[in-house]
Amino acid sequence: xxxxxxxxxxxxxxxxxxxxxxxxxxxxxxxxxxxxxxxxxxxxxxxxxxxxxxxxxxxxxxxxxxxxxxxxxxxxxxxxxxxxxxxxxxxxxxxxxxxxxxxxxxxxxxxxxxxxxxxxxxxxxxxxxxxxxxxxxxxxxxxxxxxxxxxxxxxxxxxxxxxxxxxxxxxxxxxxxxxxxxxxxxxxxxxxxxxxxxxxxxxxxxxxxxxxxxxxxxxxxxxxxxxxxxxxxxxxxxxxxxxxxxxxxxxxxxxxxxxxxxxxxxxxxxxxxxxxxxxxxxxxxxxxxxxxxxxxxxxxxxxxxxxxxxxxxxxxxxxxxxxxxxxxxxxxxxxxxxxxxxxxxxxxxxxxxxxxxxxxxxxxxxxxxxxxxxxxxxxxxxxxxxxxxxxxxxxxxxxxxxxxxxxxxxxxxxxxxxxxxxxxxxxxxxxxxxxxxxxxxxxxxxxxxxxxxxxxxxxxxxxxxxxxxxxxxxxxxxxxxxxxxxxxxxxxxxxxxxxxxxxxxx
Numbered sequence: 203x204x205x206x207x208x209x210x211x212x213x214x215x216x217x218x219x220x221x222x223x224x225x226x227x228x229x230x231x232x233x234x235x236x237x238x239x240x241x242x243x244x245x246x247x248x249x250x251x252x253x254x255x256x257x258x259x260x261x262x263x264x265x266x267x268x269x270x271x272x273x274x275x276x277x278x279x280x281x282x283x284x285x286x287x288x289x290x291x292x293x294x295x296x297x298x299x300x301x302x303x304x305x306x307x308x309x310x311x312x313x314x315x316x317x318x319x320x321x322x323x324x325x326x327x328x329x330x331x332x333x334x335x336x337x338x339x340x341x342x343x344x345x346x347x348x349x350x351x352x353x354x355x356x357x358x359x360x361x362x363x364x365x366x367x368x369x370x371x372x373x374x375x376x377x378x379x380x381x382x383x384x385x386x387x388x389x390x391x392x393x394x395x396x397x398x399x400x401x402x403x404x405x406x407x408x409x410x411x412x413x414x415x416x417x418x419x420x421x422x423x424x425x426x427x428x429x430x431x432x433x434x435x436x437x438x439x440x441x442x443x444x445x446x447x448x449x450x451x452x453x454x455x456x457x458x459x460x461x462x463x464x465x466x467x468x469x470x471x472x473x474x475x476x477x478x479x480x481x482x483x484x485x486x487x488x489x490x491x492x493x494x495x496x497x498x499x500x501x502x503x504x505x506x507x508x509x510x511x512x513x514x515x516x517x518x519x520x521x522x523x524x525x526x527x528x529x530x531x532x533x534x535x536x537x538x539x540x541x542x543x544x545x546x547x548x549x550x551x552x553x554x555x556x557x558x559x560x561x562x563x564x565x566x567x568x569x570x571x572x573x574x575x576x577x578x579x580x581x582x583x584x585x586x587x588x589x590x591x592x593x594x595x596x597x598x599x600x601x602x603x604x605x606x607x608x609x610x611x612x613x614x615x616x617x618x619x620x621x622x623x624x625x626x627x628x629x630x631x632x633x634x635x636x637x638x639x640x641x642x643x644x645x646x647x648x649x650x651x652x653x654x655x656x657x658x659x660x661x662x663x664x665x666x667x668x669x670x671x672x673x674x675x676x677x678x679x680x681x682x683x684x685x686x687x688x689x690x691x692x693x694x695x696x697x698x699x700x701x702x703x704x705x706x707x708x
Contacts, residue, residue, distance in 0.1 A: 233270040240266035241282070248290070257292060261305055268309045276306035336516060339363055343520055353531045354391065360524040361393040364500060364517060372513075373504040376436050376478075379488075379496035380453075385443055387470070387496060389436035395504060396432050396478075439477060441470045449485055453494045458486045458514050474499065484509045486521050490529040544616040546594055547601035555615040555623060559678045562627050563670065570671035572634035573685045574624035576642075576663045579697040580656055581620040587655040596650050596661065603648065607641050631669035631704060638665045638700045646698065662698035664689060672703060 240263045248256045260283040267279035280302045287294055346359045357377050364375045374394025378387035443450055447470040452459045461483050465471050474480040483501040487494060498521060502509065542554045550558075562571050578584075578600070585593040597620065604614040604622055612626040624641075626634050645663050653661040666689030668681060676684075684703045692701040 233275075236270055237263075237267050237275065237279070245286075256290070257287065260286070261302075264302060264306055265309055268306050269313060272310060272313075276303075276310060280306060340519060340523075344523065347523060347527045351531050351534045353528060353535070356524060356527045356531060357391045358393075360498075360520055361391060363520055364498075365393050372500045372509075372517075373502040374432070374478075375498055375500045376432075377488075377496060377498050378436075378439075378441060380494060381440075387441040387443065387449065389439040389441075390496070392432045392436040394432060396435070435477065439473070441473060444469060447471070449497055452485045452497060453487045453489070456487055456489050456494070458484055458518065460484050460509055460511065460514060479503060482509055484514050484517075486514065486517065488521060488525040488528055490525045493529060495525065495528050495532070544601075547598050547616050549601050549605060549614050549616045549622070552615065552617055555613075555617065555625065556678070558613060558615075558625055559681070562625065563678055563681070569628040570630055570669050570674075571681075572626040572629040572631060572667065572669040572671070573681055574626065574634060574638045574641075574665060574667050575617065575682075575685045575689045576622050576624075576638070576665040577689060577693060578620040579658075579662045579664055579693070584652075584656060584661070588652045592651050596653075599648070599650060600645065600663075603644060604641065607644070608637070612637075629669070631667065631671050631702060634667050634669055635700060635702050638667050641665075642698070642700055658698070664692040664697045665700040666690070666692055666703075667700060668703035 244256070244259050244263050247259060264276070264279040264283060267275035269275075271278070283302060284294055284299075343359060343363045347356055350356060350359075361375045361377065365372050372394075374392070376392035376394075377390045379390045380386075381388050441449070447468050448459050448461060448465070449470045461471060463481065474483070478501075480499065480501050480503070483499050486498045486500070488496045488498065500509070500517070542550055544551045559571075559573070578596070581593070581596075584596065597616075600622070601614070601616065604624065608614055608624055608626065612624055612629070615623045615625070617623040624638075626637065629637070642663055642665050646660060648661075650661040653659070656662075666685045666687070668685040668688055670676060670681060673680075688701045688703045692699050695701070
C-alpha cells in the first residue's frame, strides 16, 4: 500500500471519528472537535506522506478554523500553522506569510457574504409566510364578518382573530363601546385569561387539538362562555371618561396608543390595572368616518411579550374592518327598530303585534293568552281644540304609562291612531280585567296637558278585554275581533270603562 493511499484512508477514518465525536458533544464543543480533527488530518498526512506539500495542506486547517470560528479561528489557525511549519523545519517564506492571512480574509468575506444571502433569503421567506398568514386571517375574518349583522358576533370574530395563536397571538383582548351620551365606555366583550395559569391551559388545549382560526371561530359560536369569567367581569365594568385619559386621546385622534406604564392621573388606566393587572397594553379605537364607536384593549399577561408598533399596525386592518361592520350593524339595528317600533311613542307597532300574537297563540298550550284593546275617549276633540303637537304629547305620555304597567309580565303596542293594545300571555280573563281596570284608573287620575278641554274635564280611555280562556281554539284574528267588539261596547255605553268579551259578546 503506497503512503498516498494510506494517507487518504487514514484521513477518511479520522473524518468519520471526528463527525462521531461532534454528534456526541454540545454545540460549543463541535467547533473544537472539528478544528482539532482537521489539524490531526494535516499532521497525519505529513507523517504518513512526507513528500506531500505541507505548506499548502495547512490551508485545510485554516479553512476549517475560519468556517467554524470566524476571525478568532483565522488568527489561531494562522499562528498555529506557522508555528508548526517552523517546528518541522520548513522555511517560512514571504509567500506563506501573505497567502495564509489573505486566504483567511477571503474565506471570511466569502462566508459572510453567503450567510448574508441566506439571511436575506430567510427574511424574504419569513415575510412571505407572515404575509400569507395575514392574508389568510383577513380572508377568514372578512368571510365570517360578511355573514352576520349581529354586533356580538362581529366582536367575537375580531377578538378571536386577535388572540388566536393562528391569528395575531396577543394573549388577551377586551372591547368597550361608547355609551349613547359619550361619557362612558361600557364593557361589551372580551377573550383571554384572567390569570397566566388560565392562559397556559388554553394554549395547551389549542396545541393538543391543533386548532386553526376557523376551528376557534366554530368553538366560540358553540361555547359562548369559553372565556366566561373574563367576559362577565368586563361586562360589569363601566369606565368614566373625564377628558384626561389616553383612551380619549386615542378616540379623538383616531389612532392606536401603546401604554408602557401606569399613569396615576389616568382613571381608566388605573381601573384596568386594578381589575385586570393590565400594565402594558395597546389601545385601538373603533371608528368609521366621523363616528367613534369604542376601543379595544390588547395585552400579553401570560408570555409578557412587549407590544410593538409593528404588531399593532398588523391588527389595524382588522379593526378597521370590524369598525365598518359595527357601524353597519348599528345602522341595521336602527333600521330594524324603526321598522318594528312606532316612531312617536317608541312602542312596538301593529306589525310586531301581529307576529307576537301569532307566536303566543301557537305556543299557548294550557295557559290562556289575554288581549286588552283601549282607545282614548274624545281624542278628536282634544286634537281639534289643542292641536296635534299636544295630542302627540298625550300619546307619548300614555304609551309610557302602558309600558311601565305591563313591562314585567306583558307587552304594549300602538295599534294605530289613538288605539293601544296589551298582549298578556299566561293571564286569565279575570286577571286581565283587573290589570285593565288598574291602568284605566291610573290614566284617569294622571294629569295630561290641557286635559280640561275634554268633555269630562279629564282624559280617559275605554277598554275592551278578551282571552283564549273562553275558547282555546280561536285564532289571532278571532281574538282581535271579539276584543274590538268589547271595546266598541265600552265606548258606546258611556266610555271610561272596561268591558270584557264574557260580559258582552258571549
